[in-house]
Amino acid sequence: MQIEKDVKTIINSLKDSSIDYKGLRVLISGGAGFLGSYICDVLIEMGATVFCVDNLSSGRLENIQDLIDQKEDQFTFMRQDIVDASVLEIEDQFDVILHLASRAAPMEFEKYPIAILSTNTIGTMNTLELAKRSNAKILFTSTSETYGDPDPQFVPTPETYAGSVISTGIRSCYEEGKRSGEAFMAAYLRQYGINTRIVRIFNTYGPRIRADGVYGRVVPRFVNQALIGDPITVFGDGAQTRSFSYATDTVEGILRAAILDSASGEIFNIGNDKEMTVLQLAKIVKEQTNSDSEFVFSKLPEGDPKRRCPNVTKAKTILNWSPKVDLHTGLKNFISWVSELK
């Protein structure tokens, strides 16, 4: 099974650097989502106690059902909105808090802007309050979208790039929500000395990422269209670039940043630094799935960034992390997981 293999890969890479979560108490918001549920699996396998808070807006209970059923001494699930003040009634103490809660697919930005903005602002403040009470390390999953549509001279984009974002644009609930979440992290660090860390994640794909309806992100959308022989829908002329990270690399980066002392107060880009056009991706997916699908080109969504590629030098140096999975291997793993579902 692909996910079990991936979980082992992540644990082995962490253990090679003597990183272990055994015995730690970890709160994770958004733990029923794509990346969050991977993290729950890894932490439980490593021997941590995990408290998962999720409102199941874009996540799925089935992602964590095995943990609920089989690991009840280590795993607690609470269906709860992180924005709701009642989350502050959680009395448990934690060593580490991972704040992943947030819808993350571009089509959702148009449909749920208020929920997205409040999850990344009020929700971030609530998790910081929990961290303050527990004296816990806290990590916030920010995004490459904080850079907006970067000036080409800042691609690959370093963490020091301040960003080019329109505050009222169609994507602003997410871009500005994440930027405000980062500002909350900085404020709690300055005012209360909270042990914060921020990761700016670039496009990540892998098993459990949703492909349906408004949740569909580009890799699962292309793969599903190619596998069933539907036209592969490319936005614009497909010349916009992205760089694609497989789940194991991104999750490993998150779990390194969350715990290493050297990461305290820092911001890291986490993503794959191989940049390609969306049309190139579509062609690779078509080839790797042996598909007869045609390409169809549709209107480029408003605010769609022209280029996305991280400079990951800082994560390499401080976290001893680097992306290891190339697109071909990652797609093979993802396609193999999609086949397991049939």
Ligand SMILES: NC(=O)c1ccc[n+]([C@@H]2O[C@H](COP(=O)([O-])OP(=O)(O)OC[C@H]3O[C@@H](n4cnc5c(N)ncnc54)[C@H](O)[C@@H]3O)[C@@H](O)[C@H]2O)c1
């Ligand atoms: N996957 C990527 O490519 C990517 C890229 C950049 C940033 N990120 C960030 O990483 C995090 C996880 O993303 P993902 O890809 O796993 O997305 P996802 O949608 O699969 O997971 C998000 C989870 O958060 C939960 N959630 C949303 N709002 C909530 C709220 N108010 N209260 C409680 N739970 C809530 C959802 O139900 C879901 O389980 C997000 O913060 C996202 O912004 C992801």
